[in-house]
Amino acid sequence: VSLDFPLNFHPTRFQHLLNMGWSFWRRWCRCRECVARVGDHHECLRRWVLSSYYVGGIGLTLPRVQPLAVFSLGAYDTGTINGVIAMQDWLNVFGDYDPTGVLGTSTHGRFITTSNKSLVVSILSAGTFFGALLAFPMGDKIGRKWGIVYSCIIFSLGVGLQLDTHWATFVVGRVIAGVGVGLVSCLVPMYQSECSPKSIRGLIVGGYQLAITIGALFAAIVLNSTKNRPNHSSWRTPIAVQFAWAFILGGGMALLPESPRFLVHKGRLDEARRAMSRLTNTPADSTEVDHEINEINAALHEEKSAGSGSYLDCFRSNSLKYSLRTWTGILLQGWQQLTGINFIFYYGTTFFQSAGISNAFIITIITDVVNTAMTIVGIQLIDRAGRRRLLLWGAVGMSFCEFIVAIVGVTAGKTTDTGGAVNLAAQRVMIAFVCIYIAFYAISWGPVVWVITGEISPLNIRAKAMSLSVASNWLWNFGIGYATPYLVDTSTKGQPNGVATAALHVKVFFIWGATCACCAVYTYFFVPETKGLSLEQIDMLYENSNALQSTKYNRELQAGEHNEKHETSSHEAAMKI
Template identity: 75%
Template sequence: MPGGPSLTTGGVANASVVWGIVMSAFAAFGGILYGYDTGTIGGVIAMDNWLDTFGDFGPEVPGATPAGFYLKTSNKSLVVSILSAGTFFGALLASPLGDRVGRKWGIVASCVLFSLGVGLQLDTKWATFIVGRVIAGLGVGLISCLVPMYQSECSPKNLRGLIVGLYQLAITIGALLAAIVSNATKTETSFSSWRTPIAVQFAWAFVLGGGMIFLPESPRYLLHKNNVDAARKSLARLSSSPIDSPEVEAEMGEIMLALAEERAHGGGSYLDCFRNTDLKNGLRTWTGIWLQAWQQLTGINFIFYYGTTFFQSAGIGNPFIITIVTDVVNTAMTIVGINLIDRVGRRRLLLIGAAGMMFCEYIVAIVGVTAGKTAADGTVNLAAQRVLIAFVCFYIAFFATSWGPVAWVVTGEIAPLNIRAKAMSLSVASNWLWNFAIGYATPYLVDSSTKGQPNGVATAALHVKVFFIWGSTCLGCLVFAYFFIPETKNLSLEQIDLLYKNATIRNSTKVREEMLAEKTHHEHHEKAIGDSTSDVAA
């Protein structure tokens, strides 16, 4: 599942955690909106009333399927993946929208746009439903960039890393809530079975958009627009300090100095993101873009988009409950993951996660094509099904502790200051582009072929064998992390610039340790000088 991106510039020097908690709460609503929207569709397209409304009637195929309404493979691909097409363009528009109207009002506008898309999805016409998915996708794409951008520029520095992880956690909570609501309404025979899960999204948009109206604008954005007085007032609110306090003046000076340094580096255009500079802009931008691509290529969204229908086709009883179980695993292990990022390290977690996912997915594929196959008389091997479900949960656990949250942390850290906003926009757009491609292609890879039947569609009919593909792409994730992801744990943004300038990827861990040791030695030396000066003065 896509995760929340995060800029790591800005931030507010504030010892109080009050505003950090407020910012985290509203980041959570952005993440819940994001995760709930992407998680709802998997349950909705499996509901009887939704299929009766939007599906096609298929006659009985003796020995195969009974007569009834079904969703054609092409329509299934379209309805699931079209939201990601909207989010791709929304992500690209986030940078100009955030720079033109501001982070705060950009988020409010995105919530209004998203609500319009949700409203259109309550209609019973196919074309209107699809248009609603696209418009909601635009809103989600904008929010997926603007909310973390606002958070990173306004949250206390000492809480910024945690907030990054909380945003990803909120996405998983949103997906879990979607599964719970869908399970609660799935047996209803009226339109409310699918309209209720969709309409719940109005609440998330209202809380996020309405709450943002009462929060201050990002002081960094205001200074970027040379609105010094408004920036000072905003910073005073965020730091809970008087407007003329030394703390506010000191923070204003730091932000203005960072802006001056950013402008001194030259242009910050999209073209500058790909230039070969001494700071390796091109390498760092492409690393972020491909890191997001590989996150999607882990195959995680196969479970969260198509898990319900996949478990149905595998003969597993009550697939809605199994979907809730996988979402609980995802949420619980994300909590574990966000606590490991600064302890284990980014690079190591990505390597461990890729290896673990690869192993689990190959096990699922092997069990699925051997002992897990449904017999000719319709019976299933319960032991094999339990193994299949268990390793799907292990696979999700490895993702949630590694590639889920870590990919977003690294994306926000590695881009140079003067291109960070645009590089993040490109990375998020990459995430949604691959999200769309995989969401659209998966039914053609997995579903049974209906070629030769009325309105039939030819498919690869891989079913559980698709996990051989996901296992192989996780091998690609392992190779990519080894050759392109440096270890940035405990480094400042300036130190990350030096790391790229003076180290290779594979020796980054050693160079990082040397840099931290040198910094510690320097701090001890300065402290010793200060202590001796105090003794002389005494």
């Protein structure tokens, strides 16, 4: 089926596509149980530790949880929409006409107003905010696994609506797609945290951020290949590619076991044993599986004694510090957005153009490559350097780089002092420090925040606390995405259809530099070190320690566990003798 639909897009064709998708889904459901049985009975498949990344993860990984290629629904969309709204054919369909040529950059007199640009870019984040809040009832009622599958279906519906040529349908499609993104952005890290071994939990959950960076990079590549097409396929193709990521994630998740911790929480202990058996590659009746299930069960009973698990309990001050843990997740997600990273990925191309850089699109691809490469480094460091240390040094490094970019941009400007020639040295310094800033983010606040918010909440309130944390992320994402054009764009007040803006341009980096400094202060006083601890041991850390003492107490917990294992193995050896 061609994506180059005529302007009078007939609804029957769209219905035909939906019918094809529904027919394929029904056939897939019939095959799912057979495939699952194959996975249960073949040793080669049983050795695959099952994990899924934030969209596009095939759902099956190599032994010991080495992920396959993954992509991000939200990040791919973030990378796509900024390029789509600059495409000539998209402007012809959705833009306004400016006969003077003053307001728009289009050679055909078409442009998008500041208000419409803010709306179409940020409205997806509004949908994700509500999707994140819906993740709690979905994740606790039908489970983490099937919650992710149904989220992919919701997302696909939103993508389909964005292929239409009516403004209202396009915007509604972005809202619905945002709901799907919000659901998976909450459920996937939760599922990963509950299914990953503690020794590599940071690596696995950090892969969520890697998926985001790969999604943004892939979006830039797709846009570059379609931007010059003269018809609707120039913008419909990048949008339609998102069907593939939703299918891969949803289809992969259908093959995975449910979270053992969710099953224990629901009292389905036999199913929990089978799921744990698949995840650890050990028999369901083994002592290792018994130990894990008993530990989860004991922690759950202790958590239930501290509260019923309602939203009110998320903010209860008790011995397990529910309130502190919930607010830590909420504020960390907010601070992550206030690092200013989405300014680069939402409006980076526009910023580089305004700075006088001729090939801004190539620079955008370079920043995406830096982000992806350094995220790979970052997720390797999470379980080695530790969460707290990475957040502290990452915030300090980002703050320094952003102040340098702002100072160079303000003092050097676009031109030299002597005669209007482009100041190449200033441009190169700005590009270099933007890339270094992105590198600091990619090894710290990018992956680490998702790891911490996925692991610090007690099982009894995890779904609710996680939904609140992710909702905070997308609420700030929406606010920044909506406000940025009004902060950065040149004011057109006095022109027809013009709008007054702050016109900060590069000065906006002073704001991001200050907020990154605040990130470092917040981390120092409120974020504990959870490296190497099981989810149940994190309960002990919060009960008996605080952020400033957490590194020392963390070492004591791990040393005590090591001694306990050594004594157990010595006792078993003595019994054999």
